[in-house]
Amino acid sequence: MRNYLNIIVAYSIMMLLIILVGIFQSWSIALTIFNYCMISAVMTLGANIQWGYAGLINFGIMGYTALGGLAVVLVSVAPVPEAWSVGGVNMMTCLGIIIFMIFSTRYILKNIQKSKKRNYLIAGIIIVGLILIKIIAGPAIEQIEAVDPAKTGFLGGLGLPVLFSWIVGGLFAAGLAFIVGKVALGLRADYLAIATLLIAEIVVSIIKHEDWLARGVKNVIGLKRPAPYEIDLQTSPWFINLVEKFHSAKLDLANSFSERQDILNQLVIDASSVYVKLCFAGMFLVVVIILLIITQKALYSPWGRMMRAIRDNEEAASAMGKNVVKQHLFIFILGSAIVGIAGAMMVTNDGLFTPGSYRPMRYTFVIWVMVIVGGTGNNFGAILGGFVVWFLWVEAAPIALFFINLFTAHLPETNEIKIHLINSAPYFRFLLVGIGLLLIMRFRPQGIIPEKIIKQ
């Protein structure tokens, strides 16, 4: 019990902070923060598996998050039949060509000895394939994008339940991680960081500019939800009854029937948004707990010990007969898949897919700050880091505003410095997070909840 005391204290403080937000701001905001904290926690779990267990630095989190989001669109949106009929065949042919290219390249790599001829063959296949794709896909893309461009203009998805897309998001991210891992994992740590960052940028720019895939920067809105819609709740009698029962004391204070009805309406509207967010919170909590159990089990299994051995001394582990390259690739895929799941969860929560919003600042560096601040190599620490940093990231502006007002209280309202500072309150979040990271790195480099190694 004493071993876990600091974890319990840290989590209690965090929960208290969120509850305080609920009391002082509103429960809806508190739950929004809580949900996002949970999504961040899943992302940090993924990043922590790579960095904390294996010492692999992955600055490409943004790319996997975006792919997870893409999965939601491709799985849950209803297909667009017109688009499929004008361009479906051509796009499928292109997919076939790509698959053929990959397998033929693989075949050549395996069966022909290393020579100039082999290089020319592979280059030839790639160039011919790209030209073919350009010829076949070009007109098809134009036609697909011309199908009702204000609303669709893309192929649409499969129309399956949205929860299914969380798994698909993980698979997509795993697929990308496989490619990235094959390409980049042999590199030195800082090269790996830069390479993954840039590959993630490539992925996001493809998602942004291939409109036939997911409408690109035109965004996909109104995605399906695994939770009920607020509008439906507000008109369903059981929910209104529930709210009535819950707030009966408050309602009894009303003087007339019409006043009571007004208060009830307001309460129902508030409660519906809270209810929906609670549904999401429940689902996210299930994901977080499942992942936490799995990762904890893995960490203290023989496999986890092997990963730590590889992290701490690659040569020694390799000398003991562990396949370092293979294990690195495996853990890279695993961590990325978890990030992909988080990406899908986030898009599901928002109900919209906005490729333009995937920026390295928010989706790579902030997540890394979470991992470092929370505690590398400790899953509880990683989750806590997600909570703490996201909370600061959201609440930095109100906190900054409070302090600005406090320190400039003696200045008149028209003072230019005061106005300028108040206008730039949102940017204090960068300052807060940056200073937080620097302080933690300097004075507690192992994070708030450090890695714990159980002696067996």
Next chain:
Amino acid sequence: MDLINAVIVLLNYTIIPALTYGSQLALGAIFVTLIYGILRFANFATGDMMSFGTMFAVLLTYYFQSIGINFGFLPTALLTIPFAIFMMILYMLLIDQTVFKYYRIKKSPPVQLAMVSVGVMFVTQAVIRIIIGPTDRRFLDGEKFILKATEFKEMTGLAEGLTIKSTQMITIVVTIIVVAIMFWFLNKTKTGTSMRAYSDNEDLALLSGIDPKKVVLITWIIAGILATIGGILYGLDKSYRPFVYFNNMLPIFAAAIVGGIGNPYGAFFGGYVIAFAEIFLTYAYKRFLVYILPESLEPNSLMQLLSTDYKFAISFSILVIVLIFRPSGIFEGKRI
């Protein structure tokens, strides 16, 4: 005649812009490479440091304009360069003393220093946004063009015009001067040689009596000069916006690694490789081909290999290809 027209088209739309953009990238890439070679970490605050120096230039330009100082037909911003560099070096030394020094003395692994530079990136970004705000700012004044398309057409009687913006000329000339001085400094002076020695083998350099503090100080000073000038040139040519500068970090990294990180010649060259690749692969060659091909072969599409949306993606793809086939870069890495 058609051939000359075709060459002018290429010059106007690809070669001159690529040279300009390449110069801006090259300055940034040398900055990255110097930090990597001597202080031994990948500096993720690169873009924001450049942005920081440029911010002072922008503010001072506005100030100079308000009190009526200008630089004739040249942009006022050029006058502000020394002041901006001074502020920038102060900031860099402050950051070094408060943040980086601790890890350098502790001999932390490069990854940890890179992570620390992420923290610096956050803080710098915040400071910039709090001081100047995130909006787009133009601070170019003076003559806009050295050569206008219509003038060129009148002069030569060709069908195609050639435009040279003053910022393009300034960028290329200033880059050549700065880089020449820097290479002279690194190769011919005693301090420069000691920096190269420190970069090659730290222990040996220390044994032979090189003062590490001095090397680090000089490195930050040169880095500050390069970052500020690179940032100001980019801002003059395009415009100043903090977010764009942060994003520019990525092609700059690509340029530094493509050239062979740690090697300033490589970085200089890498900047142009990236710039030329980006512009040549996204340029629509229709107009060029119309001139050189016989009429029967005239293309009816734009003849564009990739849409300009993928400009950044191209430089990153080049980087990935270089990393796979030649991880040490086109030039051998780790040598100054």
